Amino acid sequence: MKIEIKNLKHKYPSGGEALRGINTTFEGSNPVAIIGQNGAGKTTFAKHLNGLLRPTEGQILIDGESISDHTTAYWSKYIGYVFQNPDNQLFLETVRKEFEFGPKQQGLSRHEINDRIEFISDLVGLKHRLSTHPFDLNATEKKFCTIGSILMMDPKIIILDEPTCGQDVEGNQRLAKIINYLKNNDRLCITITHDMKFVVRNFDQIIVMSKGEILKSGNKYNVFSDVKTLLESHVAPPPITRVGQALRLKDISFSKEEFIDHFTRRIHQS
Structure with missing residues (x-):
């Protein structure tokens, strides 16, 4: 799957510019990290990639098709978004029901759903918590519940918004395993994060944002060698x-x- 972003701009109703003409392309399965200080436009940008937000100006093409041609529900089959705050995503009575919801909407059979639950619940570390109410999970488990619910729909691209927030060492290791799983299965993982240690361990491709613009994109060696860009974006290696x-x-x-x-x-x- 290929996403092309052409002169993407987004203005708030108040008139302020959140995105100021972004041009880039996502393709392949090498995971990509989006970094930059708070207010750089990272989340606003990422929410355009599956139609959660719509461009004020510019185009987003997914395999050549304009994102404006379909609903967010349509694109969510192909591009999954995991919110920074799990409480904004969880709404059902058990972890199992959270995992079942997306595949049911996709029309998967009970057998297929159960097979996916068996694998995904183990991948995200919730195999023995399937009967638990999501709001009885701790913060780390909630995050993995939301990740699992998106993985259950097997999207071509998954966007993780600040997945390392509140994670311990074990949680970061599990995230790394998930990112590696996606890469090995020809799925693209795009991750917004402030954790530079996590970035350099798990991402070769990096996009640096500041004030609604992309300052630099490239491999981690090029990005973290560019002291001027890092200072401008307020990113510390x-x-x-x-x-x-x-x-x-x-x-x-x-x-x-x-x-x-x-x-x-x-x-x-x-």
Whole structure:
């Protein structure tokens, strides 16, 4: 599935501009992180990708078809959106019912739905919580319940809005497993996040936003080597990366192992 964004603009009813002419393309299955400070327009941008918001100006084409040609419900079959706040998404009496709801609307058989529940509930760590009311789950479990409910519909693209908020180490590891699963199954994961450690561990492709515009897009080495863009977008690289940059190491470091290797090489070259 290919999403083309052409001169996308979005204005609030008050007249303020949230998006100021975005041009980019999403294609393939390499996961993409969207980063930038609060108010950069990340969530507003992402909500246009499945029709939750509609452009004030510009075009969004999905496999060549304008997003304006169909309803959000239609596009949700192909592009799933997981909200930052799970309470805005959960509405049924049990985790199982949350998981069943989307596939039922798609017309899947009971057998297909049960097979998906078996796999997805294990993937998101809720296999033994299917009879639990979603609002009796803790914050981490709620987040995985919303992710699971979207995965149950098997969209081609899934958008995660700040999935690491409130997550512990185990939760981040589970998220990484889910992102890897999507990539290996030819599904594109687009993630909005402020967690730069999580970004460099799980995403090679990054989009940097500021004030409703894309300042830079590219692989993580290009993005985090561009100090000017990071300053303009108020994005701080991971701590180990900043240490390497402060020491003016030739190569950028995203892990302790990389840092030690790059630092050792510089000593030997001195």
